[in-house]
Amino acid sequence: AQKVTQAQTEISVVEKEDVTLDCVYETRDTTYYLFWYKQPPSGELVFLIRRNSFDEQNEISGRYSWNFQKSTSSFNFTITASQVVDSAVYFCALSKDPAGGTSYGKLTFGQGTILTVHP
Amino acid sequence: GAVVSQHPSRVICKSGTSVKIECRSLDFQATTMFWYRQFPKQSLMLMATSNEGSKATYEQGVEKDKFLINHASLTLSTLTVTSAHPEDSSFYICSARERAKVTQYFGPGTRLLVL
Numbered sequence: 001a002q003k004v005t006q007a008q009t010e011i012s013v014v015e016k017e018d019v020t021l022d023c024v025y026e027t028r029d030t031t032y033y034l035f036w037y038k039q040p041p042s043g044e045l046v047f048l049i050r051r052n053s054f055d056e057q058n059e060i061s062g063r064y065s066w067n068f069q070k071s072t073s074s075f076n077f078t079i080t081a082s083q084v085v086d087s088a089v090y091f092c093a094l095s096k097d098p099a100g101g102t103s104y105g106k107l108t109f110g111q112g113t114i115l116t117v118h119p
Numbered sequence: 120g121a122v123v124s125q126h127p128s129r130v131i132c133k134s135g136t137s138v139k140i141e142c143r144s145l146d147f148q149a150t151t152m153f154w155y156r157q158f159p160k161q162s163l164m165l166m167a168t169s170n171e172g173s174k175a176t177y178e179q180g181v182e183k184d185k186f187l188i189n190h191a192s193l194t195l196s197t198l199t200v201t202s203a204h205p206e207d208s209s210f211y212i213c214s215a216r217e218r219a220k221v222t223q224y225f226g227p228g229t230r231l232l233v234l
Contacts, residue, residue, distance in 0.1 A: 047225075098219075
């Protein structure tokens with residue numbers, strides 16, 4: 001069975017601080033995908049990034065960066081110089097390879113981390 | 120690209136009535152759509168997976184006669200909550216995925232309140 005753990009329930013920082021959101025996953029599959037989604041107060045989930053299990057290269061997109069380490073089954077997300085607009089719930093998610101069938105594309109979500117950035 | 124819409128965004132209904140929620144992919148063909156339910160301050164719970172033209176596959180514990188899902192076209196899936204009761208009040212979110220693609224894109228969600 002697949003499992004995603006986001007141990008940090010809530011994080012509160014002051015604007016311009018860097019913040020790292022942790023994500024640890026469990027899977028028996030060799031091919032899988034990891035995702036991060038942002039859910040602002042409006043409720044809509046916004047796709048941030050996708051990584052497949054064969055690509056451990058870290059990625060940077062503006063103030064966002066992601067560190068994927070298969071050795072520790074972690075896919076952590078760092079926001080540099082946080083801003084008030086970054087306040088949201090962030091979800092890490094895991095799926096099997098959808099090529100294996102429709103059900104393989106189901107997402108297993110972590111419990112989410114509530115990030116509050118204070119001005 | 121990859122825009123998913125949901126309608127209505129908010130609905131209030133009386134207990135015993137049925138409510139239909141629409142999920143549309145606006146700029147791509149969604150061969151697979153997913154329906155989730157989210158309670159306040161909790162994660163998303165997958166209710167069912169639907170493929171265009173096929174019956175939906177429901178997750179364990181989800182009543183298929185209670186939550187009717189139809190995916191009649193490549194751009195539209197509907198979720199009907201039949202004989203709604205106050206415990207059905209929740210935030211319902213759909214997502215859509217294109218054939219041979221991996222990423223799911225989510226709609227803005229529908230807040231259902233059953234009085």
